[in-house]
Amino acid sequence: MSTKLTHEEAEALVRSNDPEHPANLICELCRDFYKLGWVTGTGGGISIRHGEHVYLAPSGVQKERIKPEHIFVLPFAQSSVPKPGSQRDFIRIPSTKGLKESACTPLFWNAFTMREAGACIHTHSQHAVLLTLLLPRDAKSFKMSHQEMIKGVRIGGVGKTLRFFDTLEVPIIENTADEEDLTEGMAEAMRKYPDAPAILVRRHGVYVWGNTWEQAKTQSECLDYLFEMATKMLLAKLPLVGDE
Numbered sequence: 534m535s536t537k538l539t540h541e542e543a544e545a546l547v548r549s550n551d552p553e554h555p556a557n558l559i560c561e562l563c564r565d566f567y568k569l570g571w572v573t574g575t576g577g578g579i580s581i582r583h584g585e586h587v588y589l590a591p592s593g594v595q596k597e598r599i600k601p602e603h604i605f606v607l608p609f610a611q612s613s614v615p616k617p618g619s620q621r622d623f624i625r626i627p628s629t630k631g632l633k634e635s636a637c638t639p640l641f642w643n644a645f646t647m648r649e650a651g652a653c654i655h656t657h658s659q660h661a662v663l664l665t666l667l668l669p670r671d672a673k674s675f676k677m678s679h680q681e682m683i684k685g686v687r688i689g690g691v692g693k694t695l696r697f698f699d700t701l702e703v704p705i706i707e708n709t710a711d712e713e714d715l716t717e718g719m720a721e722a723m724r725k726y727p728d729a730p731a732i733l734v735r736r737h738g739v740y741v742w743g744n745t746w747e748q749a750k751t752q753s754e755c756l757d758y759l760f761e762m763a764t765k766m767l768l769a770k771l772p773l774v775g776d777e
């Protein structure tokens with residue numbers, strides 16, 4: 534399914550004076566996420582679906598220094614999950630030599646196809662990572678209740694917001710040597726936990742999605758707050774569920 538655009542048309546997909554254009558947003562948000570410690574050392578990132586197009590950052594680069602001209606654009610319509618290295622039909626490839634699309638691409642795709650998400654954020658936040666280490670080794674999920682910030686998180690990441698008395702549950706999957714090998718584990722966890730707004734990856738980080746980039750961002754912020762709170766509560770030996 535190749536989409537034939539002229540060079541000028543393809544370039545126009547990443548050139549805009551609108552600060553809310555996906556190519557500009559990915560650059561700005563990565564700078565903000567860097568300051569939060571979410572995307573340091575090239576890890577983590579964000580992908581935005583804009584109509585029929587998916588905007589992706591390059592792999593292995595300083596995410597806080599990405600420019601719109603470095604952004605890849607893929608058609609959302611794909612016959613299978615686009616794994617890095619497989620045959621792909623890019624609409625726009627950056628002219629900078631040596632750039633490859635993010636290794637997180639198939640994981641972002643899980644959120645786009647299984648939850649109809651408009652954006653997906655991957656962070657290497659130490660709050661997420663430490664939480665996966667403080668929970669019992671065999672814990673398959675993280676559960677928490679009675680926290681005000683739970684109300685900023687949506688059922689399945691894209692539905693109604695949770696209420697104060699609801700219990701948040703985020704599955705935890707094992708890390709793999711290569712990011713793309715997390716794809717099936719993430720999909721399996723999303724099938725098993727349809728209400729989960731995110732997937733934690735043990736010793737690695739978290740994937741969070743939303744209907745829009747704004748919702749993906751605010752939910753990432755609420756979850757990161759809750760992950761940090763949970764690590765402190767676990768260290769203080771306080772229960773995460775209940776209000777005792």
Ligand SMILES: CSC[C@@H](O)[C@@H](O)C(=O)COP(=O)(O)O
Binds near residue numbers: 575593
């Ligand atoms: C510090 S390297 C981390 C990467 O291997 C990976 O975990 C990651 O999140 C970013 O992958 P990338 O391909 O650079 O977008």
Ligand SMILES: [Zn+2]
Binds near residue numbers: 657712737
């Ligand atoms: Zn990662």
